[in-house]
Amino acid sequence: MKITDACVYPFPAGDSSVSRLALEARSCGYDSIVAVDTPAAETCGIVVITGIFLSGIPAKDVQNRAKKSRGTGAVVSVQMGDNGFNRAVAGTTGVHILRGIGAADKRAFDHVAARIAADNTTALDIDLSPLIFGRGHLRQKTIHRYLDLMVLHRRFEFPLTLSSSARSVLGLRAVREVAGLCSLFGMDETDVEAALAGVGRVTDNGEAAVKVIQ
Amino acid sequence: MSVRPPTLREKRRYLLARIDPAGTMPDAKDLYYAVYEAVVSLFGDMAAAAMQPSVLAVEEGYVILRCRRGAEREFAIALSTLSACRDIPVALRVRAVSGTIESLRERIATFAPQESPVVGQDSIPADEGTYGTPQYQFGSTPVEVVLLHGHKVDVLEKGFKNTRRLFLTTEDLEIIHATTISDGL
Numbered sequence: 001m002k003i004t005d006a007c008v009y010p011f012p013a014g015d016s017s018v019s020r021l022a023l024e025a026r027s028c029g030y031d032s033i034v035a036v037d038t039p040a041a042e043t044c045g046i047v048v049i050t051g052i053f054l055s056g057i058p059a060k061d062v063q064n065r066a067k068k069s070r071g072t073g074a075v076v077s078v079q080m081g082d083n084g085f086n087r088a089v090a091g092t093t094g095v096h097i098l099r100g101i102g103a104a105d106k107r108a109f110d111h112v113a114a115r116i117a118a119d120n121t122t123a124l125d126i127d128l129s130p131l132i133f134g135r136g137h138l139r140q141k142t143i144h145r146y147l148d149l150m151v152l153h154r155r156f157e158f159p160l161t162l163s164s165s166a167r168s169v170l171g172l173r174a175v176r177e178v179a180g181l182c183s184l185f186g187m188d189e190t191d192v193e194a195a196l197a198g199v200g201r202v203t204d205n206g207e208a209a210v211k212v213i214q
Numbered sequence: 215m216s217v218r219p220p221t222l223r224e225k226r227r228y229l230l231a232r233i234d235p236a237g238t239m240p241d242a243k244d245l246y247y248a249v250y251e252a253v254v255s256l257f258g259d260m261a262a263a264a265m266q267p268s269v270l271a272v273e274e275g276y277v278i279l280r281c282r283r284g285a286e287r288e289f290a291i292a293l294s295t296l297s298a299c300r301d302i303p304v305a306l307r308v309r310a311v312s313g314t315i316e317s318l319r320e321r322i323a324t325f326a327p328q329e330s331p332v333v334g335q336d337s338i339p340a341d342e343g344t345y346g347t348p349q350y351q352f353g354s355t356p357v358e359v360v361l362l363h364g365h366k367v368d369v370l371e372k373g374f375k376n377t378r379r380l381f382l383t384t385e386d387l388e389i390i391h392a393t394t395i396s397d398g399l
C-alpha cells in the first residue's frame with residue numbers, strides 16, 4: 001500500500017524542486033507524491049507521479065483531455081464546479097480525482113454525485129492547505145464541507161485522497177500531522193490510511209473480479 | 215504565594231519541535247504569539263486556556279514548547295497549522311514529547327549533529343579545475359547558496375526583484391564556470 005500525497009506543486013509553480021519535495025516527503029513518511037505538470041520519475045526513494053490538474057474548462061473538454069491522458073500513468077484531477085458539472089465529471093472514465101470541495105458550493109456534491117463517484121471509482125480529494133493556511137471563515141467553511149463529505153463517504157464509500165497542495169517544502173505535513181488534522185472532521189486512523197492509499201486505488205487498472213475464459 | 219507541593223502542581227508535557235526552514239531563528243516571544251494565535255484560531259479561547267500553550271526556549275534550530283498534560287495531541291495539531299512567524303514562513307515539526315525539559319535537551323544533542331545545517335556555499339564541493347568561488351545556477355537562474363543541509367540546499371535567486379528563497383537539492387544546481395575565458399579575448 002502506497003502512502004501518497006495527492007497533489008504538490010513543484011518549481012516553477014512553487015519554490016521547491018521536485019527532488020527536494022521528494023526528499024522532504026520521504027522524511028514526512030510518504031512513499032509517493034503526485035506532482036502537477038512534472039514527468040514521472042523515482043527520486044530520493046520516492047515515486048513521483050505525473051499530475052494533470054484541469055480547472056475552469058467545460059465537461060466536454062474534460063472528457064477529451066481525460067481520453068488523451070489515458071494510458072500515460074498520469075493522475076487526472078479536476079476542479080469541482082456546480083452540481084451538474086460534478087456529476088458529469090465524476091462519471092467520466094479517466095478522471096481520477098475531484099478536487100476543491102472545500103471551496104465549492106454546499107450543493108455542489110450531493111448524494112447522486114456521490115453514488116456516481118463510487119460507481120466510477122472517482123476519488124474526492126481532501127485538501128489540507130485551507131486547514132493549515134486558512135483562518136476564520138475560510139477554515140470553518142472547509143471543515144464543514146469535509147464533515148459533510150465524510151457523511152456521504154460513509155454512506156456510499158467512494159474513494160478519498162489526501163493532499164497538502166504544497167507549493168513549498170514548508171507546506172508539507174508529516175503523516176502523523178495529517179492524521180491529527182483529519183481528526184478535526186471525524187476521520188479516524190483507518191480512514192486516513194485508506195485515504196493516503198486512495199491514489200493507488202483510483203489509478204489501479206481495475207481488472208474485473210470475474211474473468212470469463214472460453 | 216508559597217510554592218505548591220508536587221502532588222498539587224499541574225502536570226505538564228513538553229514538546230520538542232524542529233524549526234523549518236533550517237537556519238531560521240525566530241525570537242521566542244514572536245514564536246509564542248504565533249503559536250498562541252494558531253491554538254486560539256483553531257480551538258478557541260476556552261481550549262487555549264485549558265491547554266496553556268507556552269514557548270520555553272529556542273535553541274539550535276529547535277523550540278521547546280509546553281502544554282498541560284492530556285492536551286499534547288491537540289497542541290500538536292495546532293502547531294501543524296502554524297505557517298508563519300512575523301510574516302516569515304516557518305513550519306514546526308514536532309519531534310518528541312516528554313515530561314521533562316532535560317530529556318528534550320538530550321534529544322536535541324542527539325538530533326543536532328545529524329541535522330545541523332552549514333551556512334554559506336563554501337561547503338559544496340566544487341568541480342576540479344574551477345577557480346575562485348563557484349557560481350551556481352538553477353535552470354537558467356543564477357542563485358546564491360545560503361544554506362547547505364546534507365543533500366538539501368537553500369538558495370536565493372539573484373536579482374533586484376526576484377530574490378525569493380528556493381528549496382533545492384545538490385543535484386538541481388549547476389556550476390557556472392565564471393573564470394572561463396570567452397573566445398573573443
